Amino acid sequence: MKRFLSSIFILGALFAIASCNDEETFSLSRADKLTFSTDTVSLDTLFSTTSSSTYQFWVYNLNRSGLRLANIRLAHGNQTGFRVNVNGTPLNGNNGFQASDMPIYHGDSLRVYVEATAPNTGVTAPQAFTEDLVFTLESGVEQRVKLRAWAWDATHFDFLDVRHDTVIDSPSRPIIISKGIKVNEGATLTVKAGTTIYFNHSAGVDVFGRLVLVGEAGKEVLMRGSRLDKMFDYLPYDRVSGQWQGLHFHSPSYQNQLSHAEIHGCFDGIVCDSSDVNREKLRLEQVTVHNCQGDGVRLTNSKATLVNTQLTNTLGNCLVVDGGDVALNACTLAQFYPFDSNRGVALHIAAKHALVNFMVRNSIVTGYASEQVEVSLSRLSTSAYRFAHCLLRASKTQSADSVNYTNVIYEVPTDTVSMGAKLFLKVNGNRQDYDFHLSKQAFAIGKADKTTVPSIDRDGKRRNTVPDLGAYAHH
Known part of the structure; x- marks a missing residue:
C-alpha cells in the first residue's frame, strides 16, 4: 500500500509539473533575453x-x-x-x-x-x-x-619505422606521433636542434639502433605529450605526468647521444636494457628528464655518462643504477613529485647486476624525504661507488663505506632556508610548477670542485670561477 501511494504521489507530482508547463506563458517581448x-x-x-x-x-x-x-x-x-x-x-x-x-x-x-x-x-x-x-x-x-x-599545422606520423639513417629537422613545424617510433638495429635517427616531437598517450620511442638528439643552447630538442589543453584552469596537461611512454633503449642499442634535450611528462623517461658494459650505451649532456609517472632514468647493467643533467620529480626513482659503469658530473637529482607519499627517491643504486663503477661528482641529490640516496649492494660491490664534492640529502655514513664519500655535504632536513626545496628558484607542488635553477640562498653555491666540474652548465653558460654544485650555475 505504501509503495502504491508513493507511486500515486510521484505521478501526481509529474502531472502537476506538466500542468505548470502547460500554463507557462512565452514572452514575445524584445526586452526579455537569454x-x-x-x-x-x-x-x-x-x-x-x-x-x-x-x-x-x-x-x-x-x-x-x-x-x-x-x-x-x-x-x-x-x-x-x-x-x-x-x-x-x-x-x-x-x-x-x-x-x-x-x-x-x-x-x-x-x-x-x-x-x-x-x-x-x-x-x-x-x-x-x-x-x-x-x-x-x-x-x-x-x-x-x-x-x-x-x-596549428603539424606533421603527423601514425607509426614511424626507422630502417635507414634518418634525420628529423623541423624547428618551425611540430611533429605528432600517434603510435610510436621504432629505430631498428643498424639505423640511426637524428633529431636536429629546435625540433619538438609530441607523442600520443600510447606512443614512445623504442631504440634498437641509435638515437641522436642534437639540440643547442636556446634551441632544445623537446619530447613531450601531445595534449595542449588543460586539466584545470591553472594546470595544463603538459605539467601532468604519464602523458606518453618515454624512451626505451633495448639491448642491441649503443652510442646513443642526447644533447640539449628535454623529455618530460611520460611514464618512464629513459630505460636502458642490459648491455655490454665495455661499450657506451648512453650519453646525456645538458639534458632534462622531468615529471615521470615511473622512473626518470633507469640504467640496467649499462655503460652511461650523464653531465649537466637534471633528473627531477618522478613517481618512481629519479635515477636507478642497477649494475654497469655509470658516471655523473654536475647533475641535479631532485625528488619533489607532488601529491603521492609513495614516491621513490632521487637516487637508487640496485643490486641485481654487478656494479663495475659508479662515480658521482659535483652533483645535488635532494628531495622532500630525509633519505634520498638508497644503496642496495652486495659486499663485493660496495667499493665500486663513490661520491665526490656532492650535496646529499642522506644520513652521514659512519661505516666502512664512508671512504666512498669525499668532500660530501649532508643536507640538514630541518634547514628550510638554504637546503631541500629552498635550493631552487621554484618548487610549487600545487600548480606543478618548478624551476631547478639555484636560488640566491642555495647552500650548493660555490661548493663544486673547479678541477673536475664542466666549464659550462645545463644552459650552456660558463660556470663561475668558484663553481656551483648541480646542473645549473648561479648567475
Missing part, C-alpha cells in the same frame, strides 16, 4: 586535423515568462570545424546544423556542448578560427556566443 554563462567559448590550441576536448556552457532564462527559441544555428554551418550539441540535440547535417522550436521555461536552463576539429591553415604559426552560435528568440531577438580556437 543569459549565458559565458559570451565566448575559448578552446585551446589544436594541431591541424585533430579534435578538441568537449567544452560546455549554460543558457539561462532568468525572466518571469518562458522563452521559445525559434532557431539555434552555427552561423557558417559546418564550414569552420566546430560541433555543437544543445541539450542533447546535435547540430549536424540531418537538421541543417540548427535546432528549432526549443522552449526554455522561466528559471530553467539549457546545457550546450562544443567541440572542434582544427583545419589546415597553410602557415607556420598557430592561426585563430572562429564561429558564432546564434540564438534567435521567437520575438526576433538574436543573441550570439562566440566560439574560438587556434589551429
Whole structure:
C-alpha cells in the first residue's frame, strides 16, 4: 500500500509539473533575453586535423515568462570545424546544423556542448578560427556566443619505422606521433636542434639502433605529450605526468647521444636494457628528464655518462643504477613529485647486476624525504661507488663505506632556508610548477670542485670561477 501511494504521489507530482508547463506563458517581448554563462567559448590550441576536448556552457532564462527559441544555428554551418550539441540535440547535417522550436521555461536552463576539429591553415604559426552560435528568440531577438580556437599545422606520423639513417629537422613545424617510433638495429635517427616531437598517450620511442638528439643552447630538442589543453584552469596537461611512454633503449642499442634535450611528462623517461658494459650505451649532456609517472632514468647493467643533467620529480626513482659503469658530473637529482607519499627517491643504486663503477661528482641529490640516496649492494660491490664534492640529502655514513664519500655535504632536513626545496628558484607542488635553477640562498653555491666540474652548465653558460654544485650555475 505504501509503495502504491508513493507511486500515486510521484505521478501526481509529474502531472502537476506538466500542468505548470502547460500554463507557462512565452514572452514575445524584445526586452526579455537569454543569459549565458559565458559570451565566448575559448578552446585551446589544436594541431591541424585533430579534435578538441568537449567544452560546455549554460543558457539561462532568468525572466518571469518562458522563452521559445525559434532557431539555434552555427552561423557558417559546418564550414569552420566546430560541433555543437544543445541539450542533447546535435547540430549536424540531418537538421541543417540548427535546432528549432526549443522552449526554455522561466528559471530553467539549457546545457550546450562544443567541440572542434582544427583545419589546415597553410602557415607556420598557430592561426585563430572562429564561429558564432546564434540564438534567435521567437520575438526576433538574436543573441550570439562566440566560439574560438587556434589551429596549428603539424606533421603527423601514425607509426614511424626507422630502417635507414634518418634525420628529423623541423624547428618551425611540430611533429605528432600517434603510435610510436621504432629505430631498428643498424639505423640511426637524428633529431636536429629546435625540433619538438609530441607523442600520443600510447606512443614512445623504442631504440634498437641509435638515437641522436642534437639540440643547442636556446634551441632544445623537446619530447613531450601531445595534449595542449588543460586539466584545470591553472594546470595544463603538459605539467601532468604519464602523458606518453618515454624512451626505451633495448639491448642491441649503443652510442646513443642526447644533447640539449628535454623529455618530460611520460611514464618512464629513459630505460636502458642490459648491455655490454665495455661499450657506451648512453650519453646525456645538458639534458632534462622531468615529471615521470615511473622512473626518470633507469640504467640496467649499462655503460652511461650523464653531465649537466637534471633528473627531477618522478613517481618512481629519479635515477636507478642497477649494475654497469655509470658516471655523473654536475647533475641535479631532485625528488619533489607532488601529491603521492609513495614516491621513490632521487637516487637508487640496485643490486641485481654487478656494479663495475659508479662515480658521482659535483652533483645535488635532494628531495622532500630525509633519505634520498638508497644503496642496495652486495659486499663485493660496495667499493665500486663513490661520491665526490656532492650535496646529499642522506644520513652521514659512519661505516666502512664512508671512504666512498669525499668532500660530501649532508643536507640538514630541518634547514628550510638554504637546503631541500629552498635550493631552487621554484618548487610549487600545487600548480606543478618548478624551476631547478639555484636560488640566491642555495647552500650548493660555490661548493663544486673547479678541477673536475664542466666549464659550462645545463644552459650552456660558463660556470663561475668558484663553481656551483648541480646542473645549473648561479648567475
